[in-house]
Amino acid sequence: xxxxxxxxxxxxxxxxxxxxxxxxxxxxxxxxxxxxxxxxxxxxxxxxxxxxxxxxxxxxxxxxxxxxxxxxxxxxxxxxxxxxxxxxxxxxxxxxxxxxxxxxxxxxxxxxxxxxxxxxxxxxxxxxxxxxxxxxxxxxxxxxxxxxxxxxxxxxxxxxxxxxxxxxxxxxxxxxxxxxx
Amino acid sequence: xxxxxxxxxxxxxxxxxxxxxxxxxxxxxxxxxxxxxxxxxxxxxxxxxxxxxxxxxxxxxxxxxxxxxxxxxxxxxxxxxxxxxxxxxxxxxxxxxxxxxxxxxxxxxxxxxxxxxxxxxxxxxxxxxxxxxxxxxxxxxxxxxxxxxxxxxxxxxxxxxxxxxxxxxxxxxxxxxxxxxxxxxxxxxxxxxxxxxxxxxxxxxxxxxxxxxxxxxxxxxxxxxxxxxxxxxxxxxxx
Ligand code: SF4
Ligand code: FES
Numbered sequence: 001x002x003x004x005x006x007x008x009x010x011x012x013x014x015x016x017x018x019x020x021x022x023x024x025x026x027x028x029x030x031x032x033x034x035x036x037x038x039x040x041x042x043x044x045x046x047x048x049x050x051x052x053x054x055x056x057x058x059x060x061x062x063x064x065x066x067x068x069x070x071x072x073x074x075x076x077x078x079x080x081x082x083x084x085x086x087x088x089x090x091x092x093x094x095x096x097x098x099x100x101x102x103x104x105x106x107x108x109x110x111x112x113x114x115x116x117x118x119x120x121x122x123x124x125x126x127x128x129x130x131x132x133x134x135x136x137x138x139x140x141x142x143x144x145x146x147x148x149x150x151x152x153x154x155x156x157x158x159x160x161x162x163x164x165x166x167x168x169x170x171x172x173x174x175x176x177x178x179x180x181x
Numbered sequence: 182x183x184x185x186x187x188x189x190x191x192x193x194x195x196x197x198x199x200x201x202x203x204x205x206x207x208x209x210x211x212x213x214x215x216x217x218x219x220x221x222x223x224x225x226x227x228x229x230x231x232x233x234x235x236x237x238x239x240x241x242x243x244x245x246x247x248x249x250x251x252x253x254x255x256x257x258x259x260x261x262x263x264x265x266x267x268x269x270x271x272x273x274x275x276x277x278x279x280x281x282x283x284x285x286x287x288x289x290x291x292x293x294x295x296x297x298x299x300x301x302x303x304x305x306x307x308x309x310x311x312x313x314x315x316x317x318x319x320x321x322x323x324x325x326x327x328x329x330x331x332x333x334x335x336x337x338x339x340x341x342x343x344x345x346x347x348x349x350x351x352x353x354x355x356x357x358x359x360x361x362x363x364x365x366x367x368x369x370x371x372x373x374x375x376x377x378x379x380x381x382x383x384x385x386x387x388x389x390x391x392x393x394x395x396x397x398x399x400x401x402x403x404x405x406x407x408x409x410x411x412x413x414x415x416x417x418x419x420x
Contacts, residue, residue, distance in 0.1 A: 085281055088302040089273075090309070097309035098277065098326075140306055147301035151281035175406055178301060180280035180292055181397070 004166060005052035008040040009073060011066040012093040012135055013059025016152040017084040018042065021056070023155035031159070034166050039076075048076045054165055055079070056158075057144075059086045061136045062093050063129035074142040079165060081146040082138045083158070085180060088149045090135045097134040105131075146171060150179050188252040190234075203243035203254055204232055211415015213408030214256055215265055215294055217272075218331035219244040220380055223340045226332050229272075231294065233264050240264065262298070269294050270303035277309060277326035278383075284393055285384030287400025291329060292383075293407035310354070318366035320373040320389050325357055328385035334358065338377035346371045358385075 010018060018041060024031065037043045038052045055077030061067050074080055085091040096104045109115060109122045138144050146165075148157055157177040164171045184199045190212055197206035202225065204214050218229035227245035234243045235255040243256075255261055272278075272291060280286045312325040335347045335358065346369040350359040362368035371377065373388045381387070397403065 082302065090307060091281065092279070094307070094309065095277075095279065097307075098311040134309065137302070137307065139302065149301055175296065176404060178296060178299060180295070181283075181286040 003034065003036045004054070005038040005049075006035045006040070006054045006056065006162070007038040007048065007052045007073065007077060008042060008056040009058065009069055010041060011057060011059035011069060011087070011138075012062035013084060013086045013091070015041075015058070017056075017058035017087075017158075020150075020152035020155050021158050024159045025155070027155075027159055031162070034163070048072070050076075051078065052076055053078050054081065054162065056081050056083045056162075057087050057138050058083050060090045060093060060138060061132060061141050063131055065129035067132070067141055070138055070142055079145045080138075080142070081148060081161070082144045083148050084153055085149055085151045087138045088147045089180075090137050091151065094135040094137075101131060101133055151181050153177075154179070186248060186250040188248050188250065188254065190254045191257045197248055199248075201248050203234060203236060203241070203246050203248055203252075206248050207243065207254075207256065208411055211412060212256060213411040214243045215297065215408065216244055217290060217294065217329070217382055218333060220333045220337065220382075223333070223336040223380070226336065229268065229329070229331055231265055231268055233261060233268075235261060265294075266298050266300060269298060270300060270305055272329050273300075273303045274305045274307045275310070276329065277312065279326075283327065283384040284387060284391065285327075287395065287397065287403055289384060289402075290382035290407060293402040296402060297406040297408065312357075315360065315365045317364065318369075318371065318389075321366055321371055321378065321386070322389060323358060323360075323366060323386050324384065326385075327383045328358055329383055330356060330358070331382060332358075333380040333382060334377045334386045337380035338371070338375060341376040344370050344375070344377075347377070 039045050039048045055073045057070060057073060061070060082088045086093060105122045109117055110120055148161055150157060154177065157173060160173060161171050185196050186199050187194060187196050189195060190207055195206060195210050197209060204216060204219060207214050214232050214234060217231040218226045219232060225244045227242045230242055232243040233240050235258065236246055237253055280292055286292060315323045338344050338346050346361050347358055348361055349356055351357060360366045360369045378386060378388060
């Protein structure tokens with residue numbers, strides 16, 4: 001029987017959650033015994049090869065591209081997990097949510113004290129993902145099956161949750177592994 | 182008339198002095214009832230409803246309801262836990278609680294309650310309201326993004342510090358704590374050593390120049406859930 005597959009993505013996040021996954025240190029050897037990595041920045045695989053058992057999402061949705069990737073993950077993953085405070089709550093990127101989008105763009109590209117932009121134009125290239133009106137936690141966009149908060153969630157949190165799911169056991173994390181910071 | 186009365190919490194018979202609230206009587210007997218707006222030493226407020234119990238069949242705030250003889254209280258019940266969790270989740274989505282950079286993280290009672298109840302994410306949509314920060318005072322600030330309107334600062338300042346520096350203004354979703362002065366905190370007599378400063382359960386009313394003083398791992402709720410001290414005392418005394 002082939003190994004189950006896992007896929008990961010970073011949306012509006014800082015890659016800190018992925019770093020935390022690497023922080024499982026030598027346990028990554030146990031992990032690759034249990035799973036194969038599918039689409040993920042860890043192996044640089046850009047496309048799904050088929051259905052995967054577990055999808056880990058870091059970051060919330062800040063752009064139309066984030067939404068597309070998240071929906072693609074939902075379609076391909078049996079179990080989809082929001083990883084980290086940005087995926088579960090919006091996190092740091094969601095600090096822009098209390099300011100209207102146009103004001104954010106004007107501050108970033110026109111009025112900010114360190115901005116050098118002689119044309120005064122706000123970038124509008126089709127290659128640049130379109131910003132949503134605000135940053136959304138993943139569960140406000142697609143159905144999410146599990147939440148692992150933390151900034152980032154600790155390596156232990158990630159490892160214990162993933163292993164439990166792969167072994168078909170309940171994800172019963174101890175008190176010290178559910179943290180918001 | 183004897184001034185002790187008997188009642189029960191989750192089927193356990195408890196004796197207490199007449200006039201005690203359910204919350205105090207429970208605590209004296211090593212039973213922790215979660216609470217947020219309640220603070221020992223100041224008058225109860227009964228506003229957050231985190232302390233909700235079922236008393237004689239009805240949901241009641243344990244911090245304001247006096248025990249009556251023979252009262253049947255449910256504290257550790259599924260229905261009660263569900264209500265409390267819902268309230269805590271609502272508090273999270275109603276304000277802007279960015280735990281990852283909040284100086285209070287690890288010592289915050291709202292966060293600690295969420296941890297105790299094992300809340301991984303709130304089920305309600307986030308509101309992301311626009312809120313101000315009063316940063317004008319040299320030593321103290323109020324970040325309204327984090328304020329949960331518990332009135333602990335208001336009551337503590339009035340009743341313990343003997344000052345009239347804070348109060349509520351406006352109503353409904355616009356309700357907020359305000360300094361009793363035209364230009365905010367800096368024109369009040371609030372001082373960083375006031376008991377009111379220690380009263381804020383979250384990171385809203387905070388001292389400046391402190392930052393992240395206690396490292397992760399050494400903060401109040403890093404290893405043990407809020408309320409453990411009350412529960413431990415009970416275990417120790419039955420030994
Ligand atoms: S500032 Fe703190 S103590 Fe005062 S009402 Fe807000 S949350 Fe409560
Ligand atoms: S603690 Fe009782 S209502 Fe807030």
